Amino acid sequence: MPELPEVETTRRGLSPHVVGRRVADVLVRERRLRWPVPDDLAGVLRGREILEIGRRGKYLLFRFAGGALIVHLGMSGSLRLAAAGEAVRRHDHVDILLDQGPLLRYHDPRRFGAMLWTPEPASHSLFAALGPEPLGEEFSPDYLWTASRGRRTAVKPFLMNAAIVVGVGNIYASEALFLAGVHPARETASLEREECMRLVAAIRQVLSQAIEMGGTTLRDFVNGHGQPGYFQQALHAYGRSGQSCMRCGTAIETLRLGQRASYFCPVCQG
């Protein structure tokens, strides 16, 4: 599923191929994403030069003079380079044709993603309430400790709350809690400073390593070149219910928190 590492992998893969190029046209085959794709998107983008691809949390920002194209991959989305004339597959919802070379093809079976235009990305409402970037300086043990005071919820949904820290979804929350040795159902307010330190370090480590390995591909994700990631080979907890813990050998257990499956080792995360 596209969490921060998958979005960053896409950004890095696409940037060298599209920055500096102009949009020739936009072809929308299916506009029913999370929100409707703007019906004048082709008119807005045509002729504009892509200056940069940025990222905020799990949002990609294609920056142009005078605005930005916001792209979210949802749960099953991917954005990749395709050769002109390459066969269109089911769920290839949008093509962004460039002035030369391959085109950008947006594919999203579950259509939980989004493609929006904004003239003012800095003040867009989608970004207004987002917490700090997990790989940035602001996300520190002190920050997490302060943010966790008075919170009665379980720590796993707390870490998945984008207002606390962006980019951490179900897979990496499970992995970070395993690495930090913290039980996913632990009450957030009871976290000690030492545990906040371990959690910040674990989140940074698991996200960084996943980016290096090109993200996690469970089913749908492919990078900007259409290739899967391979961090799924490095997962310690996620999806390993009943299998032995890689640290102590105990069977990995699962429980549901906030309607989401959570995987943990009952001994290492006791």
Add this chain to the structure above:
DNA sequence: AAATATACCTGACTGC
């Protein structure tokens, strides 16, 4: 104010 539930959507899988 924070916590929880709901809606959106398709494909893979399970059980009858």
Add this chain to the structure above:
DNA sequence: TGCAGTCAGGTATATT
């Protein structure tokens, strides 16, 4: 073989 039901999950929005 088919069909109904369940689950997966990011995040905005509604409800408690």
